[in-house]
Amino acid sequence: MLRVDQTVTTPPPFLTQEISLPVKGNTPVNSEYRLLVLDAPRELLDLCRPGQFFNLLCPQAGGEAPYLRRPMSIYGFYPEKGELHFLYKVTGAGTRALATLGTGDELNVVGPLGEPFSIEDDWQHLVLVARGVGLATLAPLAIEANRLGRKLTAICSARHPDYLMSTEHFAALGADVITVTDDDGSSSPQNLETILERLIAEGRADAFYTCGSNRLLRLLQKVGKAHGVPGQIALEQQMACGLGMCQCCVRPLKRDGAIVYLRVCREGPVFDMSEVVA
Ligand SMILES: Cc1cc2nc3c(=O)[nH]c(=O)nc-3n(C[C@H](O)[C@H](O)[C@H](O)COP(=O)(O)OP(=O)(O)OC[C@H]3O[C@@H](n4cnc5c(N)ncnc54)[C@H](O)[C@@H]3O)c2cc1C
Ligand code: FES
Numbered sequence: 197m198l199r200v201d202q203t204v205t206t207p208p209p210f211l212t213q214e215i216s217l218p219v220k221g222n223t224p225v226n227s228e229y230r231l232l233v234l235d236a237p238r239e240l241l242d243l244c245r246p247g248q249f250f251n252l253l254c255p256q257a258g259g260e261a262p263y264l265r266r267p268m269s270i271y272g273f274y275p276e277k278g279e280l281h282f283l284y285k286v287t288g289a290g291t292r293a294l295a296t297l298g299t300g301d302e303l304n305v306v307g308p309l310g311e312p313f314s315i316e317d318d319w320q321h322l323v324l325v326a327r328g329v330g331l332a333t334l335a336p337l338a339i340e341a342n343r344l345g346r347k348l349t350a351i352c353s354a355r356h357p358d359y360l361m362s363t364e365h366f367a368a369l370g371a372d373v374i375t376v377t378d379d380d381g382s383s384s385p386q387n388l389e390t391i392l393e394r395l396i397a398e399g400r401a402d403a404f405y406t407c408g409s410n411r412l413l414r415l416l417q418k419v420g421k422a423h424g425v426p427g428q429i430a431l432e433q434q435m436a437c438g439l440g441m442c443q444c445c446v447r448p449l450k451r452d453g454a455i456v457y458l459r460v461c462r463e464g465p466v467f468d469m470s471e472v473v474a
Contacts, residue, residue, distance in 0.1 A: 250307030251438035330407035427469035
């Protein structure tokens with residue numbers, strides 16, 4: 197029988213809201229991804245942390261009838277502008293329906309949800325490695341790292357140069373941006389490993405951060421283990437409630453020499469990279 201360990205971590209008090217927010221913008225970034233900007237109150241934005249997500253009640257629109265809410269990472273939260281941003285890939289009924297939202301429409305959201313990224317005091321040089329929509333999750337982490345005066349390297353991976361996103365965002369935060377693509381083969385694990393080894397040799401990798409991709413996770417776990425570089429990953433797992441009740445998002449993790457089953461929505465989505473079973 198599957199046993200879910202809910203005692204391993206004690207998440208902080210659940211500060212979250214269900215709220216309908218007006219759409220300020222919903223524009224294509226390229227042929228696959230869109231940027232959704234919601235008008236949000238400061239009290240909600242003040243609760244947000246990098247790595248957290250919202251569960252979105254996608255509308256019944258455009259012939260789509262998405263049933264459950266869809267989880268979406270916070271791409272940006274700007275209390276001073278009153279804006280909450282999501283970067284999403286149109287993949288199925290929920291995100292197709294999201295794409296129909298226009299300025300002035302309302303979207304019901306629940307959040308912020310989940311455990312955020314953390315930046316330890318001695319992690320001065322951070323290496324962010326992400327591919328596709330994983331970049332959305334790491335974008336607010338880069339803002340926080342910049343605020344704390346940490347040095348950043350952002351390795352952005354994509355199928356094709358047209359799908360590279362957030363590179364300007366990372367560069368504007370002072371990051372050294374390295375782009376790799378499938379098109380020219382530079383996104384291969386071998387090349388990424390060479391890049392990571394170089395950063396470590398130059399003393400520019402105190403911690404790794406990534407999101408989603410199993411391939412990147414395996415590589416970062418291997419390089420991190422070999423050189424003693426810690427890291428964190430935001431996992432993506434299909435979700436229903438997003439609140440810790442339905443248990444549909446449990447994943448096995450290695451903790452204290454045993455396998456424990458934790459909920460990605462509640463104990464995650466951010467986990468210590470060394471604990472995750474790729
Ligand atoms: C914590 C979290 C944060 C996320 N952040 C983002 C984000 O910032 N931007 C973004 O575009 N997407 C993000 N996702 C994935 C997003 O939730 C799914 O793409 C979305 O639910 C798909 O809904 P749909 O109805 O459009 O497609 P569906 O018809 O439900 O699915 C379309 C395809 O996507 C796959 N899929 C569905 N849900 C997930 C999931 N959770 N993870 C991986 N694959 C999935 C399905 O297996 C199917 O192949 C996140 C997921 C999680 C768990
Ligand atoms: S989605 Fe319901 S417990 Fe995680």
